[in-house]
Amino acid sequence: MSGKNIPNHLFKALAEREQKGMLRKLTTNYPSIDFCSNDYLGFSKLGLLSKKLETSNLKQETVYGSTGSRLISGNSTFVEEAEKQIALFHHASSALIFNSGYDANLGLLSSVPQKDDLVLFDELIHASLYDGIRLGHATHYKFKHNNIDALKDLIQRHQHNFKNIYVVVESVYSMDGDLAPLLEITELLKIQENVFLIVDEAHAIGVFGNQGRGLCNALGIEKKCFARIYTYGKAMGCHGAAIVGDELLSNYLINFSRSFIYTTALPNHSVNAILNAYQLLIETNQKDVLQNNISYFYSKTNTIKALIKSQSAIHSLVVGSNNKADLMEKKLALKNIYAKAIKSPTVKEGTERVRFCIHAFNTKQETDLLIEQIQSTL
Ligand SMILES: Cc1ncc(COP(=O)(O)O)c(C=O)c1O
Incomplete structure (x- = not known):
């Protein structure tokens, strides 16, 4: 496909990306269990900030x-x-x-x-x-x-x-x-x-x-x-x-x-x-709640070699290709878990991964479900 008012290389670049499984796309359709956003403390999602602003x-x-x-x-x-x-x-x-x-x-x-x-x-x-x-x-x-x-x-x-x-x-x-x-x-x-x-x-x-x-x-x-x-x-x-x-x-x-x-x-x-x-x-004590959740996730997963060792809210499972990362993201979505495939060229080829962000609002059941899913792909 090509258009009169659009330079041809735009079509070519996108087609090439699509073919390599590298095409970036926006979505609004997020699975409900959030292991993806950067809202680590839940200030946004839990409405803590908007509630606080009501009295500002x-x-x-x-x-x-x-x-x-x-x-x-x-x-x-x-x-x-x-x-x-x-x-x-x-x-x-x-x-x-x-x-x-x-x-x-x-x-x-x-x-x-x-x-x-x-x-x-x-x-x-x-x-x-x-x-x-x-x-x-x-x-x-x-x-x-x-x-x-x-x-x-x-x-x-x-x-x-x-x-x-x-x-x-x-x-x-x-x-x-x-x-x-x-x-x-x-x-x-x-x-x-x-x-x-x-x-x-x-x-x-x-x-x-x-x-x-x-x-x-x-x-x-x-x-x-x-x-x-x-x-x-x-x-x-x-x-x-x-x-x-x-x-x-x-x-x-x-x-x-x-x-x-x-x-x-x-x-x-x-x-x-x-x-x-x-x-x-x-x-608030949201930071302590988050730290407890991070410790819980870490204690249950620290023997998994493909998971990059981390004490922060960010934990990445390296799967090694864009295709595998996409498949894992889809598999998690079927369980309503939202975690993002991070693909090359955003990360180096061979280090493609699915990234999990732990939050203060993630429940133990949600975390257990995520861990179960990670283990079942190993
Ligand atoms: C380490 C780091 N620095 C800076 C930024 C950019 O911050 P902002 O999203 O506020 O533009 C990001 C966002 O992804 C980041 O991860």
Whole structure:
């Protein structure tokens, strides 16, 4: 098929994807037992956040749009106050809100590292971090996933050839669910001059640390990071993100980060949702409920070799092909379980998997049913 107003390569690319079993499709038809969403604490699904917002001071606000970018007409004392509270919560001097985690990572990595700098990144970092690095002008090399020796080797080899080195990791990896060896990384970086650590805490906020402050908090290394990224679309059940660090970093981003500058700001009701999600972290024990559910799942499955070892909410069963991942997703759907096939090219060929996200709201019966299904495919 081809159309008059559509370039031919669009048809070709989609047909090729379809043929390889790689075609991405949107769906609205989700099986009811959720082992898929990033709503780890149930702030969204359980209605905890919407209930909380009903009693919020901003409830009556009728203005929906922010009317402009932060530097034009979209700023307010409300968002600035929110950023102060976020910074305080994460023990930093400053926080800057972005419209999404994708925007935050793109804006940070494309603007901070310069032409004479080096970016060293874990090979499994999220696309948003990688896209930011690619947009920037620094030299960049990846290192083997979670391999501290490989990182050390790269630093030693290149340290004297570059002005600054940025090390980019995720505290919890979004596809494997495993944790970065942050203590070892900060120990390694402490003796290095001009090496700066950037940690994406997208899947750690709400899951680890005191009142869900993240893994850097749990490990006591918040102050050792140059920048930390907290996203609000996952455990926090809403939307947006913040980059947390020194005030100078925020000022730099306000001046040079294009995904901050050239976009309409989040409206106050979105910022209000973020603040209320932080309140829920403090007021509820959903994090403990989640941790119990993760421990239960782990205790029943830790002998399964194909499951990547993980202490986080994310657990992946590597099945090794797109076809097998699709089949498993369908088989689970027949039992009403929603878990997603994660296929190549999103993950490396041969590591195609089905990813299970554990939530505070998953019942023991649901988890047992999932485990039974996993075991029956081995
Ligand atoms: C590690 C990581 N960072 C950043 C993002 C992007 O965050 P957002 O969904 O808020 O754009 C994601 C989302 O999938 C992620 O997994």
